[in-house]
Amino acid sequence: MRSLIKHVLRREEPCDQLHVAGWARTRRDSKAFSFLELNDGSCLGNLQIVADAGIPGYEDVARMNTGAAIEIHGKLIPSPAAGQKWEMHASSLKLLGGVPEDYPLQKKGHSQEFLRSIAHLRPRTNLYGAVFRTRSRMAYAVHRFFQERDFICVHTPIITASDCEGAGEMFRVTTLPDDKIARETEDFFGKRAYLTVSGQLEGETFACALSNIYTFGPTFRAENSNTSRHAAEFWMIEPEVAFCDLAGDMDLAEALVKFLVQEMLDHHEGDLEIFSQFVDKGLRERLEFVASRPFERISYTEAVALLKASGAKFDYPVEYGLNLQSEHERWLTEVHFKKPVTVFNYPKEIKPFYMRLNDDDKTVTAMDVLVPGIGEIVGGSQREERLDVLMENFRKHNLDAEAYGWYADLRKYGSVPHAGFGLGFERMLMFVTGMANIRDVIPFARTPGHCEF
Template sequence: MQVVSVKKALSGAVEAGSKVEVRGWVRTRRDSKAGISFVNVSDGSVFDPIQVVAPNSLPNYEKEILHLTAGASVICRGTLVQSQGKGQAFEVQADEVQVLGLVDDPDTYPIQPKQHSLEFLREVAHLRVRTNTFGAITRVRNAAAQAVHRFFHSEGFCWVNTPIITASDAEGAGQMFRVSTLDATNPPRGPDGKIDWGKDFFGKEAYLTVSGQLNVEAYCLAMSKVYTFGPTFRAENSNTTRHLAEFWMIEPEIAFADLNEDAALAERFLKYVFKAVLDECAPDMKFFEERQQKGVTERMEKFIGSSFERIDYTDAISILQKAKKKFEYAPEWGKDLQTEHERYLTEEHVGRPVVVMNYPEAIKAFYMRINEDGKTVAAMDVLAPGIGEIIGGSQREERLDVLDARMRKFGLDPAHYQWYRDLRRYGTVPHAGFGLGFERLIVYICGLQNIRDAIPYPRVPGSATF
């Protein structure tokens, strides 16, 4: 007898007539008048459960099997046979159904076999993965994450683990979570009455990272092609469907590269990940097509088959200003593009993904390279039909004097970034990279309406449950 996953049992990889053991949780149980129970069992390995046919001749049929409800855990042993019913190719004719755990009170079990609102499921995040929706999201998230690593490995990148605790603000925005072991009710203070952070654990102020970019740049300037993929944190009090306080970021960095090479990398990367998900998660994508957003699969297929249109920011503003469309926010040079502008460019003007390049320097971060015009920086945003910005990136400022001037302009003290400045003092080279919020990618792939559904345990203002 072999232990098999539901995915393997349903795939045809196991010969019919084989003795198998399937382990999982009950989705539904249906009893026939002929004294047979049909138990649908899921182990999370694939979208569909497998049907286990349990006859009343089993010794625990009356005492346990007839009491199985959604959520109960079982080990089923029997023969894998071709199913006579509709909907699946194989089922298990049970010789034994071992009940490991019943549900204490089936009437109050939160994940009843019915459709639940996503709002309700956010309140039971520890159980929502047992639903079709969140099982599918979890498998897609896994497939996408695995594809991220495979892509960069195939392109010769080295994965670097950047610190979660940092003293640097990579974005210069100041919206960071402080990390401290000081007594919050009675912190030590200096002669001026201010908190003495020198007495804190790290001897200075420390925060949760908003980006691994600055750290990964250091490794880029020795390893040539690197990336980081890990958790990041933003203390933005944004209670919206597009923001999380904790999320995962993918940040590659390439040495001896300019903005055009950066844009080309982003295009190859997105197409690779999308194709991997379509290839590996077809049943899940079919579900999203039916339940979340019609056309998500076709959208990804078109994305994979399209060449990205590159448009200069100045030209994009001109296009928007000439558009015969009334925008809520008037497009204006020197201001960032709004989602409505991004979607117009991708969905109506071009009809495919767009890379907007060379933004005004005043609206971009200090580390982005100043262009020859002195007014713009070598920055880019990759815009996708249906969502807008999905990737942000830039060529980094490799000239020390220019970088110092940018820091001062942004109110940053170059002395606090001495190690980062060293990268420009010891063998500086042109280099570029981008950042992609992983959850935003999952939202796009699955057609979700709220980013809180793209991560197992969402962290948002006013909530850190679970």
């Protein structure tokens, strides 16, 4: 049975019979033997292979260049070389897949922009192998966080007829030919359908039956934003909690962010080192700081006052009633408080219909968690549980109350206070890895004008 290199490197004892396979990173030849550095993607580390001339398969060693796929049998022995515990003495080699001279990942530096153009090969690099192993570990940690707290995982639909955010920036799903695109009743579902922007509304229906639920899946926004923080397809973590108010919502969001940060610190399996060395030298210190201290909490009104009094020059205006921009969020987290900040109670005019109206009739129970280097990473609210207020919100937001009748039913039949939020998974990955562009933490990024692979 083939052993993963990450398990081989952790062994405490030598092994007389070992079977590994992977891709060659480097090869060095002498007259009597060759050294091969092998990586199988299971970890950052390579396994050094010593292959004596004359063993079965050695006749192909000249073709075992960088990128070649190789299978090796042999034994694991202590390495005399400094900096490595083990090396493998090969008894046989097998070239599984060679590479021509135009293999794009030669042993040299490559720009991230170039690597995005070969997204099908970039997981073989040290950096992106670390990124996507981290993505896998963080996804597992998300499920652990909620399952250990008795949340129920709900799979909400990818195709929907509801616009959760009310912004209209949705991808339409249709089977109609171009010349019949306007005949909605003839479409597959008998009406307009879209790719979901959020599983929140459907999640609320389950929270109002099962108490604590979460969704974790892909969401889509047809937003023409060419920034380092936006993508047309991304993953969202969305808990919904019955019998919960805004304070409880903020507590849960802070606990989740801290849990994922601590997970990165405790179980990075060596990948944190490459991020700290080549991406962000202050990453570990920042993660430790975030994991160990409470987040600042301020109202939107207080945030606007701080920004207006700061004397800082911003590209976007700061006025009550306007959305905070990334530069404002980063000033709060990086310059003023120097830690994550939760901003709450936003003006009702700039927030969606489902957020609970406060007693002042001016603000809603919205909250955003902002982190250094990224800005907003979590957006949530206490949901409006009063039927009469919700129906009025439908009217004010020009929404079809009949189309949202199923949502209103939750308030008609046994309504309860409830709250939830969405955590952008890719933005969380950017935060824990230090990667500055969302395109570099998604296997195949979907952005305006780009839908390759």
